[in-house]
Amino acid sequence: MEFPFDVDALFPERITVLDQHLRPPARRPGTTTPARVDLQQQIMTIIDELGKASAKAQNLSAPITSASRMQSNRHVVYILKDSSGRPAGKGAIIGFIKVGYKKLFVLDDREAHNEVEPLCILDFYIHESVQRHGHGRELFQYMLQKERVEPHQLAIDRPSQKLLKFLNKHYNLETTVPQVNNFVIFEGFFAHQHRPPAPSLRATRHSRAAAVDPTPTAPARKLPPKRAEGDIKPYSSSDREFLKVAVEPPWPLNRAPRRATPPAHPPPRSSSLGNSPERGPLRPFVPEQELLRSLRLCPPHPTARLLLAADPGGSPAQRRRTR
Ligand SMILES: CC(=O)SCCNC(=O)CCNC(=O)[C@H](O)C(C)(C)COP(=O)(O)OP(=O)(O)OC[C@H]1O[C@@H](n2cnc3c(N)ncnc32)[C@H](O)[C@@H]1OP(=O)(O)O
Incomplete structure (x- = not known):
């Protein structure tokens, strides 16, 4: 080369x-x-x-x-x-x-x-x-x-x-x-x-x-004790992890936030932090907290209000849990 x-x-x-x-x-x-x-x-x-x-x-x-x-x-x-x-x-x-x-x-x-x-x-x-x-x-x-x-x-x-x-x-x-x-x-x-x-x-x-130093000697180091199975993460991160095609989360977490104008620069295709260059076709994820916040701010739909009113057995506490 x-x-x-x-x-x-x-x-x-x-x-x-x-x-x-x-x-x-x-x-x-x-x-x-x-x-x-x-x-x-x-x-x-x-x-x-x-x-x-x-x-x-x-x-x-x-x-x-x-x-x-x-x-x-x-x-x-x-x-x-x-x-x-x-x-x-x-x-x-x-x-x-x-x-x-x-x-x-x-x-x-x-x-x-x-x-x-x-x-x-x-x-x-x-x-x-x-x-x-x-x-x-x-x-x-x-x-x-x-x-x-x-x-x-x-x-x-x-x-x-x-x-x-x-x-x-x-x-x-x-x-x-x-x-x-x-x-x-x-x-x-x-x-x-x-x-x-x-x-x-x-x-x-x-x-x-x-x-090259031909003498392969090194001081001993104790390994950490074995962990209980429950503490173990299911995988160890590979350098190649970021190459995997990202799996799209279920609706509505996959909804892209509306943008008035397209961004001036597209996001970098691959960064040193290891995000996938394969994610082009996927829409950006809405952060979960942001989504929950916007759902909380949403006024209830009129049909939902009717249903809630027609449910005599449902206590406010139950309704809160269901919601
Ligand atoms: C964790 C990772 O990095 S995975 C990715 C590894 N890299 C690649 O696969 C890229 C493409 N391959 C290469 O760059 C090289 O073939 C390397 C780095 C794997 C080996 O380097 P080389 O200079 O070819 O190895 P070297 O000449 O010292 O040893 C040759 C031996 O390697 C293996 N080998 C090398 N090329 C091949 C091949 N095309 N098919 C099968 N075995 C091969 C064989 O055992 C071979 O011995 P043989 O010729 O008697 O069958």
């Missing part, structure tokens, strides 16, 4: 790690340094384009990775570049993987709910022209070492068939523990749950392009 600017100078290392600050990595000595804002704009362009390409490859209706979503989440993206075109070309981007810690409620093999906070694979893409060349593995392996996690410790947000095959081939991950949410976890997940997240993602909130 090529860009009109010098990707090779922007990302001096083969793999660049970026967090929510999207800070441009330090440039090689001797290279000219454009204004910081320009560099950050280039990074945002790369992330937006990668997100779009990944969504297309997965047949998603909208990207789940974008610069704005990165800025509003504590996710980390690992970007793999190709500088083989150097010195003539400007380098190219091969792909990326996005990870982040998420609080999830997952079922173990006895179908008991467990509250956990594993590192999740949220998005992963290698350019079509170079898939099945080992780049995915290179990126994944780097991420595992940097985050100090083992493959069984990961939760995968709705993996594609290709990713399932990838995990099976490279990491022998095959047997899944059935879940009711969109996350896939593999056998061995619970055995490793006492291994805590590494400080790389949690504590270091800077753009990094550091060398």
Whole structure:
């Protein structure tokens, strides 16, 4: 994937790690340094384009990775570049993987709910022209070492068939523990749950392009106690949740408020907060409180008044309850 600017100078290392600050990595000595804002704009362009390409490859209706979503989440993206075109070309981007810690409620093999906070694979893409060349593995392996996690410790947000095959081939991950949410976890997940997240993602909130530390050690952290079934929320929020087509609420909650003039700007199709870009055809919802208020202010219909008057048995209290 090529860009009109010098990707090779922007990302001096083969793999660049970026967090929510999207800070441009330090440039090689001797290279000219454009204004910081320009560099950050280039990074945002790369992330937006990668997100779009990944969504297309997965047949998603909208990207789940974008610069704005990165800025509003504590996710980390690992970007793999190709500088083989150097010195003539400007380098190219091969792909990326996005990870982040998420609080999830997952079922173990006895179908008991467990509250956990594993590192999740949220998005992963290698350019079509170079898939099945080992780049995915290179990126994944780097991420595992940097985050100090083992493959069984990961939760995968709705993996594609290709990713399932990838995990099976490279990491022998095959047997899944059935879940009711969109996350896939593999056998061995619970055995490793006492291994805590590494400080790389949690504590270091800077753009990094550091060398891989080959010693995967991390201090132990106690997991929260198991919750009673009643406390458990029915699902854990996936990053892909906002892609689902929204279900229209029943009448009259689906009535749009009357507007004299159309809005000057349509609502954003997708925001960093994760509202669905698929909601175009749906009418905006009337807030429930507003609806109740307007119902209370409504004078009773004449027929209703007649019916109330003709009901000798109905006490005011009963009528209040019925109403
Ligand atoms: C949580 C999520 O992100 S889900 C979305 C995952 N991303 C996608 O599905 C996007 C499209 N696919 C891709 O971008 C890539 O194929 C990735 C990221 C899944 C893997 O990256 P690659 O560079 O192709 O992987 P790498 O070369 O290291 O390993 C190849 C192995 O991956 C699996 N794989 C990759 N592509 C395919 C494919 N088209 N069909 C079946 N298996 C595939 C196979 O196990 C393959 O081994 P094989 O060639 O011996 O059969």
